[in-house]
Amino acid sequence: MNPRLQAAVEAGRKGGCPGIAPYLTAGDGGVGRTLAALHAIEKAGAVCVELGLPFSDPLADGPVLQAAAERSLEGGMTPTRTLDLIQRYRQEGGQMAVMLFSYTNPLFVGLGGLRASAERLAAVGGDGFVVPDLPPELAGELQDACEELDLGTVFFATPRSSPARIRAAAEASSGFLYCVGRVGVTGQRTHFDAEVLRWLDQVRDLAGSTPLAVGFGVATPGDITALTGHTDLAISGSALVQHLHRTKGTDQDGAQAAFDFVAALCGAQPD
Amino acid sequence: MSTFQLPTHFGRFGGCYAPETLMPALLELEAAYIEATGDGAFEQELQRLRRDFAGRATPLFHARRLSQEWGLDLWIKREDLLHTGAHKLNNALGQALLAKRMGKTRILAETGAGQHGVASATVCALLGLECVVYMGEVDMQRQRPNVERMHLLGARVEPVKSGQRTLKDAVNEALRAWVSDPDAHYLLGSALGPHPFPTMVAAFHQVIGDEAKEQFQAQGGGSLPDLAVACVGGGSNAIGLFRAFVPHDSVTLVGVEAGGRGSEPGEHAARWLGGQEGVLHGCRTLVLSDEHGQIQGTHSISAGLDYPAVGPEHAHLADIGRARYETARDDEALEGFAALARLEGILPALESSHALGWLMSHREEWRGKQVVLGLSGRGDKDLDTVLPLLGGQA
Numbered sequence: 204m205n206p207r208l209q210a211a212v213e214a215g216r217k218g219g220c221p222g223i224a225p226y227l228t229a230g231d232g233g234v235g236r237t238l239a240a241l242h243a244i245e246k247a248g249a250v251c252v253e254l255g256l257p258f259s260d261p262l263a264d265g266p267v268l269q270a271a272a273e274r275s276l277e278g279g280m281t282p283t284r285t286l287d288l289i290q291r292y293r294q295e296g297g298q299m300a301v302m303l304f305s306y307t308n309p310l311f312v313g314l315g316g317l318r319a320s321a322e323r324l325a326a327v328g329g330d331g332f333v334v335p336d337l338p339p340e341l342a343g344e345l346q347d348a349c350e351e352l353d354l355g356t357v358f359f360a361t362p363r364s365s366p367a368r369i370r371a372a373a374e375a376s377s378g379f380l381y382c383v384g385r386v387g388v389t390g391q392r393t394h395f396d397a398e399v400l401r402w403l404d405q406v407r408d409l410a411g412s413t414p415l416a417v418g419f420g421v422a423t424p425g426d427i428t429a430l431t432g433h434t435d436l437a438i439s440g441s442a443l444v445q446h447l448h449r450t451k452g453t454d455q456d457g458a459q460a461a462f463d464f465v466a467a468l469c470g471a472q473p474d
Numbered sequence: 475m476s477t478f479q480l481p482t483h484f485g486r487f488g489g490c491y492a493p494e495t496l497m498p499a500l501l502e503l504e505a506a507y508i509e510a511t512g513d514g515a516f517e518q519e520l521q522r523l524r525r526d527f528a529g530r531a532t533p534l535f536h537a538r539r540l541s542q543e544w545g546l547d548l549w550i551k552r553e554d555l556l557h558t559g560a561h562k563l564n565n566a567l568g569q570a571l572l573a574k575r576m577g578k579t580r581i582l583a584e585t586g587a588g589q590h591g592v593a594s595a596t597v598c599a600l601l602g603l604e605c606v607v608y609m610g611e612v613d614m615q616r617q618r619p620n621v622e623r624m625h626l627l628g629a630r631v632e633p634v635k636s637g638q639r640t641l642k643d644a645v646n647e648a649l650r651a652w653v654s655d656p657d658a659h660y661l662l663g664s665a666l667g668p669h670p671f672p673t674m675v676a677a678f679h680q681v682i683g684d685e686a687k688e689q690f691q692a693q694g695g696g697s698l699p700d701l702a703v704a705c706v707g708g709g710s711n712a713i714g715l716f717r718a719f720v721p722h723d724s725v726t727l728v729g730v731e732a733g734g735r736g737s738e739p740g741e742h743a744a745r746w747l748g749g750q751e752g753v754l755h756g757c758r759t760l761v762l763s764d765e766h767g768q769i770q771g772t773h774s775i776s777a778g779l780d781y782p783a784v785g786p787e788h789a790h791l792a793d794i795g796r797a798r799y800e801t802a803r804d805d806e807a808l809e810g811f812a813a814l815a816r817l818e819g820i821l822p823a824l825e826s827s828h829a830l831g832w833l834m835s836h837r838e839e840w841r842g843k844q845v846v847l848g849l850s851g852r853g854d855k856d857l858d859t860v861l862p863l864l865g866g867q868a
Binding site for chain 2: 309338
């Protein structure tokens, strides 16, 4: 496994509570603001980041992340600039695992294809891909390239996925399996009740040694507490993106807001 | 792994580029489709409704005055005479029957011109299903009569306010709604999207070409036409017509895209002019996107052709050289509209008018030839657009 991803998962397993893996839309509020937020969430204790490459037609996303992508694109963000951002974060000493969250078309067209995307991500110090509209059946080219380049590839499990699909998605995943605790798009609340937690435990059995991350609707320290013992990583996206967007002021003000939000998640206590 | 049973691709196009949140629904749909089409009772019920409710077979009309004017033999496949005024009902009937069989109680649909929305609302009224139609705000304005029709038929029309607020955005919203509502069936209106939609939708429209071929022969057109031509937005009416003729190499197949106002990005919806291979709405196909992979805006005078990707089977037919895809500009479509109105007493939909406009501009190439043209719909819905532009001419 990619060493930074491995470290992220191990850090997550060590603390009792799951490791925090926030999602940020690259370029929302400007490249400087995203860069400052990356360093801030790392300082707050995040172990991994999903960096969203903005796309015009994000069909798995709810209104918050749609709007963030729109703002970012209006600001001139591109796939290449997203890679540049990762490179700057590394050059400035950033250590978190960086997963590029992108829909298929910007990889196909904007970065020159799936293999070229992997080569370019590896070259700037990225650690893997989360591509929501690329199921394992169609991901062969990306998987092959990522394996050669020691990058992670992440696939999804949902409560409606059959056990066979969950097993296959876990086998195809390197880094972690992304568990969506409910039906729907990003940004709606999920109640991590007994039923969801039971499902996560079933996924754990099906996934074998593949670590789990839970996302979609993770917003509060209470969610993190509830998830303790049921997942290795917890991904928080829309809530953080919205919080950051609502924080006016300088890039540093944004960074402080991101720090506070993630520090609260990282400070969650197990039950 | 529980995965698909039917071929998912047309050459390298198509596939199922869908989030895992949709995959269980798509797998369930494919399984139900295979099971239903293998059951004589389903086929029988579909035949009955096509005949008694929809009014199939639609005529193949020998347009003699226009033939004389253009110096060719023009045969028009009259999908405009199908109940609700467009070919869309073929697919809506098939999918709604399937949904009912699957025990679904609610239908989600997207619409551009409103024709698919009306067809969906119609079959839902017929079969007692709840119907929610997603429609871009821009399209709601330019296709007001169809919005009213959907309301009368008992459907709820959800205005889509994201993106360009046209067909592409309506598909996004309908897909998002389906993810959140797995008990509903998403009645996708064209031969695009993730597998199994392109395969299934084309199969429900294949009746267009099957009938046309038989009628052409029965009416003394000869054994086969020289040309089959139809407009292509997503491409469902064209694929329905083409499939019957694909095995016959002597029949040239031409799909006509919206050339809009010009060749600049955003001014047209011509995927073979400005598109590249990419992925949109779950399938790999030709897509109008910029160098960064962001989907581009489109323009067409007809809402039904105003879409940045094309059905994957068309991308494949072009790739293997079996069909060619050309454009008609807004003004050519209007000329086609006027010609059919004036010489044959038929008001065509602006979508279908693109096929007419292209043929009019290329009539020298087809002089003396036998041409079958797919008239996908009637033009009453377009009068608000057409009247200010054509005034007293038509």
